[in-house]
Structures are given as C-alpha cells and as structure tokens.
Amino acid sequence: MTTTTAAPGAPAVRFEQVTKSYGDVRAVDALTLDLRPGETVALLGPNGAGKSSTLDLLLGLRQPDSGTVRVFGTSPREAITAGRVGAMLQSGGLMDEVTVKELVRLACALHPRPHRVSDVLAHAGITQIADRKVNKLSGGQEQRVRFALATAGENDLIVLDEPTTGMDVTARQAFWATMRDQAEQGRAVLFATHYLEEADAIADRVLVLHRGRLLADGTAAEIKAKAGARKVSFDLAAIDEALAAELRALPFLTALDVSGHTVRLQSTDADATVHALYGLGVYPRNLEVAGLGLEQAFVAITEAEEARTR
C-alpha cells in the first residue's frame, strides 16, 4: 500500500485570512486555521454559518476573494488532481441509469491510487446493493454510495459535509468506525455536522463557525469549558409565585425551567448560584451540578456571540 503523507509537521490544510462573500453576505470572514494529518476535526455552526462555503473553498470549488487556501502545501486543485483528497458533499446528484458497482468502478478508475472495487463496496456496506440502479436507492443508501465514492482510493484528507444524514444507526456506527481507521492511518478527516453528539464522540478537535468567523477551536472538553456555564437541578417541596420570583433573581443565572417540584437552571457560576439558593432558606433535594453537554455549550457560545454582535 502506498501512502503519500505530508512532510512531518506540515499541515494538511492551511487557511490564511480567507474571506468569501456572495454579494452583501460575507460567508467566510478572515478565516485562519490549520488541520494536521491524523486529526479528526468537526466543523460546527448554525445554519448559514459558512460551513459548506468553507468546504467548497477547501476543495477548490470556489475561489476566495482574499487570503490563501493550501492543501498539503499546494492549491486545492493540485491536491485533488494528485488524488490526495476524498470528498463527500451534500449536493450533486449521482449519475442516473448506472448501477452502484458501475459508479464505484468509475470512481476507482479515475483515482490515481485506487482501492479494489470489491473492497470499496464492502467498506461502505453496499455489496448487497451493488447491482441496483443508483436512482432507485433510499436516502441512506445514497449516502453510503457517496461515502464509497469518497473512499475509492488512497486519500490523505477526507472532507465530509453532513455525512451521516439519512443513515440508520448501524450505518452510522460502521461509517464512523471506518473514519476512525482512516484517521489512525494518518489521514486528516474534516466533517461538517449538525449532530453534536457525533462531534463529541468522534472529533479530536471541534471548530465552531459563526457568520463565517471561527468562534471556538479546541477539544470538545475545551469547548464545553469555554461555554463556562453549568447545569444545576434540584427538587423543592413547594414552589409558589414568590419563591419562583426569587429563583429567577438568583445570581449568574442564564436559564431557568420550573416544572412541578423540579427546578433546572444554568449558571455561569454554579457555586455562587447554589450558595444564594441556600440563602433563600429552602431545602433543595436531589441537587445535581453538571457541566454542559457539547450541544448546550454550542448554543451558549453562539447565542452569546449573537447577543454581543446584535
């Protein structure tokens, strides 16, 4: 097996001050980042944050208005022509009237460092449907075929836009197991997703985009810590209007939900909030304090940015 990996320490991808606008909309705004070989990186962001635009720039499908994009030290186009990049994008139909196997065979034939067609089919879990026409597939099966096309040859960087949309649980697990193998073999994997639990479980590093800017860059644990807030929940014997008002006035509160006897809140200083809670003369039972999940941290970070820039 031949692998052309980047020189040790060289980035797989380098964005330097990359900006891309469509008319008045600045989709990518002075973005600077490096991806290293062997890293699995999740790209997160609310709708319209610039994730797809970033991937398009990385793949040379769009040109930046300013700044530079380098892939293994060359232009995206050169890296792709050299067969170093495999991509699985959301858009673009598969060819009609060809079978799954014919399409995979074509992708292998076009790749400078192809895998065997039977191996590609097996890895993507589509051996059983190899003779079906690609326009007769379910959404999840189509995604598997896209995955097969992205892994038809030996790549050093794999780029995936919302790869598991429409896949069932088994397909998702198999998909991520294959991606982990790819990363362990030294490949860089970059995926955009709205499934935050996948990012939390799979990614070594998480990038949070917001209006084209990089809002956070770190491990999932670092992103959670950056959000700062913690969850507190407890039960109270009775909650009348006066007590509810006192709860709403607790210090450092960022969210409060009262349901029956149960109170759930988020605080940027849980110690101080709980101290003040005891100061109300109540006796909270089943008190739990926990860090935010990645999803809540993501919402907290992007909402704080929305409030700051409003």
Ligand SMILES: Nc1ncnc2c1ncn2[C@@H]1O[C@H](COP(=O)(O)OP(=O)(O)OP(=O)(O)O)[C@@H](O)[C@H]1O
């Ligand atoms: N071809 C285009 N013409 C005009 N505006 C565009 C074009 N493509 C994207 N945009 C705008 O650029 C911004 C970034 O879009 P992009 O698709 O990169 O975001 P995204 O993070 O991938 O969103 P989503 O999560 O909804 O897929 C959005 O405001 C979008 O409306």
